[in-house]
Amino acid sequence: MGIVNNSYNYFLAICLGFYFEKKLKNVKKMKNRRKRNTHKKRLNIIRQKMQEKNVSAILVTHRPNVFYLSGFTGTSGFLLVTPEEALLYTDFRYLQQAGEQAAAFEIVKVESSIDYSRMAELLTRRALKKLAVEEAHFNLREFNLLKNAIPGIELLPLYNFFEEIRAVKEKPEVELIARAAGIADEAWQEVLPLLKPGISEMEVAYELEYRLRKRGSEKLPFEIIVASGERSALPHGLAGTRIIREGELVTVDFGAVYGGYCSDMTRTFLLGEPSEKQREIYNLVYEAQEMVFKMIKTGQQCLGVDTVVRQYFQQQGYGAYFGHGLGHGVGLEVHELPTLSPKGQEILQEMMVFTVEPGIYIEKWGGVRIEDLVVLCPYGLQILTRSGRTLVLG
Ligand SMILES: [Mn+2]
Numbered sequence: 355m356g357i358v359n360n361s362y363n364y365f366l367a368i369c370l371g372f373y374f375e376k377k378l379k380n381v382k383k384m385k386n387r388r389k390r391n392t393h394k395k396r397l398n399i400i401r402q403k404m405q406e407k408n409v410s411a412i413l414v415t416h417r418p419n420v421f422y423l424s425g426f427t428g429t430s431g432f433l434l435v436t437p438e439e440a441l442l443y444t445d446f447r448y449l450q451q452a453g454e455q456a457a458a459f460e461i462v463k464v465e466s467s468i469d470y471s472r473m474a475e476l477l478t479r480r481a482l483k484k485l486a487v488e489e490a491h492f493n494l495r496e497f498n499l500l501k502n503a504i505p506g507i508e509l510l511p512l513y514n515f516f517e518e519i520r521a522v523k524e525k526p527e528v529e530l531i532a533r534a535a536g537i538a539d540e541a542w543q544e545v546l547p548l549l550k551p552g553i554s555e556m557e558v559a560y561e562l563e564y565r566l567r568k569r570g571s572e573k574l575p576f577e578i579i580v581a582s583g584e585r586s587a588l589p590h591g592l593a594g595t596r597i598i599r600e601g602e603l604v605t606v607d608f609g610a611v612y613g614g615y616c617s618d619m620t621r622t623f624l625l626g627e628p629s630e631k632q633r634e635i636y637n638l639v640y641e642a643q644e645m646v647f648k649m650i651k652t653g654q655q656c657l658g659v660d661t662v663v664r665q666y667f668q669q670q671g672y673g674a675y676f677g678h679g680l681g682h683g684v685g686l687e688v689h690e691l692p693t694l695s696p697k698g699q700e701i702l703q704e705m706m707v708f709t710v711e712p713g714i715y716i717e718k719w720g721g722v723r724i725e726d727l728v729v730l731c732p733y734g735l736q737i738l739t740r741s742g743r744t745l746v747l748g
Contacts, residue, residue: 386457392524393425393458397440399519404437409486409510411436411477413500416491418686419516421614424456430467433459436482443472468496470503477504486510514691521683521691523705527615528729531684531707534571534617535727535738537610541565542621542741549747551600551625555580559593562608571610575618575688579607586622586720589678589713600626603720609688616688618709619739620725623747632722635672635714636745639722642666642712643743646680647728650710650735656698663712664696672714675721681709684727706730707738 400423404412414420414433421427423435424442428451431444442459444452445466452461462472477485485504487497489511501507523531544565549558559578566574581591583602591605598604607620622639624632642663650659660680667676679695684707692700692708706729713723727738 389425390457392526393423393456396423396519397435397458400435400516401437403515403519404435404486407512407515409512410484411482412486412512412515413473413492414488414516415496416488416516418520419488419491422516422520422686424459426452426456426459427614428452428455432467434473434476436480439476441473441476443469445469468499470500474504477507484508484510486512486515488515489513517691520685521700521706522703523685523707523729525705527685528705528707530613530615531617531727531729532738534610534612534615535619535740537566537569537571537612538608538617538619539739539741540569541571541610542606542608542619546747549598549604549623549625551598553598555582555585555593555596555598555604558598558604558606559608562606566608566610569610570612572614573611575609575611575616579605579620581605581721584718584720586722587715587717589715589721589723598625601628603632603722605721605723607723607725609684614686616684616686617727617739618684618688618725619727619741620711620713620723621741621743622722622724622745624745625747628745632720633745635716636722638667638670638672639712639714639724640743643710643724643726646710646712647735647737650702650728650730652702652704652730654702656692656694656700656702657696659702660694660696660698667712667714675714675716676712677715678713681711681725683708702730704730704732 412435420433424433426442428444428448431442434441440459441462442452442456443462443464445464464472485507487509541562545561548561558580562578577592579590580593581588582596582598582604585591586603586605603622603624605622609616609618663680667673681694683690683692692706709725709727711723711725715721724743729736
């Protein structure tokens with residue numbers, strides 16, 4: 355076995371090296387192609403919707419929408435989409451990045467994110483007199499600059515134009531959200547043993563944030579909420595210096611971001627022995643959530659689902675203590691469509707991702723919220739957050 359075999363192995367190793375290098379390059383190419391196809395497909399959907407709404411040019415300024423349509427993650431840049439063109443306007447700092455990320459778009463260099471001169475040239479050349487803008491994401495300064503840059507242009511306000519499309523996820527999007535939910539589950543699991551009487555709300559938030567980041571969360575989707583004792587009656591009580599004691603309700607609301615996609619979950623816990631009322635209210639919220647998990651189906655209207663929980667709490671005598679919506683969509687943003695609340699007009703569809711988060715909050719006493727993230731699949735509901743839901747820890 356000696357030299358001959360050794361040199362043969364050496365030869366084999368080099369061949370394998372070349373083989374895998376080539377394979378890796380192919381994988382990268384394939385990934386890029388898949389990404390470009392994703393954005394081309396999304397552009398097609400947008401253009402179809404433009405046609406339906408009689409829109410011939412859209413200026414896209416909201417960053418999650420810019421990313422959704424183009425793949426561009428830079429902090430400065432805007433898109434113009436017409437039936438024929440797809441352009442990404444950005445400045446010197448992002449030119450190379452834009453070229454790499456936004457393969458379905460033509461990149462145009464501008465001076466800043468409010469430099470509309472190049473876009474003005476194009477609109478004038480093409481005799482486009484109407485430009486749609488995202489009214490919820492377009493400020494007065496931008497409005498004035500645009501009017502100056504393109505005299506006589508008529509602006510058409512669009513509301514939730516892209517958000518309605520984003521509410522229904524593609525499979526790879528759901529996979530990223532599920533991963534974000536998994537990171538949050540893992541971080542929570544690691545923090546559980548640290549939850550002992552004497553720890554402060556801020557310490558809980560910090561321990562959680564550290565582990566979320568360590569496990570791959572790109573940032574926090576929102577500031578972590580830790581509200582203990584009487585403060586747990588505040589649905590959005592940010593972590594403060596308060597020390598957590600035995601027998602107090604503690605609400606922790608947090609999430610992770612992975613591949614640009616968010617997750618969102620809430621757990622309420624108690625150290626020591628709960629009172630009868632604490633147990634009663636926790637069980638009520640738990641039952642309400644279970645009820646939603648069992649009944650929810652595609653085709654239902656969001657406000658109808660919310661009403662079921664609202665009526666249940668009313669029957670139990672807690673109707674006045676559920677002051678927020680039952681849930682909200684989650685994706686590139688932590689609050690997006692659909693809206694499960696008394697105002698929720700949307701119809702639930704397959705591949706929508708949203709939270710189910712009933713809660714009861716009693717002033718000067720405390721509160722309970724349990725929040726999980728779900729996706730509507732063809733075969734029913736799938737819960738993406740998997741952490742246990744128990745009131746008493748330890
Ligand atoms: Mn939420």
